[in-house]
Amino acid sequence: MKQHWKFFASAAAALVWLWVSTALAVPWARSASLHLPAAYVVFVIGGVALLPAYLMGAMFLSNLLHRKLPPRRHPGCRPVSVIVCARNEEASIYRTIGSIAQQEYDGRVTILCVDNGSTDGTVAEIRRAAADFSRPGRVIRLYGCCEPGKARALNEGLRHVRDEYFVTVDADTCLEVSALSAIVGRIAATGAGCVAGNLVCAETRTWVQKMQFWDYFVSIAAVKRYQGSYGSTLVAQGAFSAYETAAVRAVGGWTDGAGEDIVLTYRLLAAGRRSLYEPRAVSFTAVPATLGALARQRSRWAKGMFEGLAAVKPWRQPGFFAGYFETLNLSIVWLDLGYIFGFVPGAALALLGMPWLAGWVTLLVLPLMLIGTVSVCRYQRRIPEMAGRSSLWGFVLFVLVFQTVQSACSLWGYAAALARRGLAWKP
Incomplete structure (x- = not known):
């Protein structure tokens, strides 16, 4: 209540x-209607x-x-499995497995590595990691899944899970040393169906990555915190999330598509299970370094949102909050269309001396955005496990450029969803 x-x-x-x-x-x-259709x-x-x-x-x-950090929950000696799926990840998977094996976690950790038909040295790197990091309490196993597709690889890993809870970690994501304890402690203490971790950009070398740092650190974190406060985080992202094994098996695991983690979360919510967010469970994930790679990622996310809506309609969610947030997600389509076909042309017209849709009044949004950003940053910086390299230049790009890129990529994903065109996980 x-x-x-x-x-x-x-x-x-x-x-x-x-x-x-x-x-x-x-x-x-x-005023604008004097010059443009009302x-x-x-x-x-x-x-x-x-x-x-x-x-x-x-x-x-x-x-x-909800400005207070949730209390830290300790999982004790509870055993847990970690699924790591990989396709052509030889550059990062050794480091990822090492970050899991070296967690400050008292229980047994079984790392289930699933190779999804890699053609590079991924399998060799997994075997090297197994040789270097295996020890009592840390078991590393390698499985193969020849059918391409992340959902198929995840389901192969799920088949080998023997513990009450499991965690998924992307092959290009590294965990902060207490992240596993934080996320497993939260799901075990609350009885949730899934818990999403707190993702931070691992590298900010390019201007594209500098923008994304602020997207993850501010926007994505704020949304997950908002939804998670009411047990309805809509995306327990595959990059780092914890799940109750029986709950995932009961809804049939992952389905093939661009947003397999989105669909799974929606189905868990539809089954009456809560989906939470744990800000203390910090992980550092690789983000696209080029504009083209970012476009492919965000269009895939947008298509995944439509897949989730198709799998479970908002009005079929048994909980009010899940249905409400799912409906809000659908309204983002309006925002993206309005931005690309309204604000961007309006800004161009303003530069030509016709400030009908964008003018000095538009700048009033900047102080409001700054207040919101400062609030989220203060919350994130209160997390002892948090780290990350921010940049003022990246923030300027995030404010001025990122929404244009995000909306354009999302429209690409929406079109792919409507045309039922596939978007690959890995080439």
């Missing part, structure tokens, strides 16, 4: 802010101003009410 009043209080305050924003937008809409103006203003006003307001206020 305590969580309910926090949700409704933040939602009510966001609705008041939405009403104020709408009142401020009316003169803007009337329906287009309303669509754009709703997508780039009013919808974000509600979404960001509700999330910011809810996270403010």
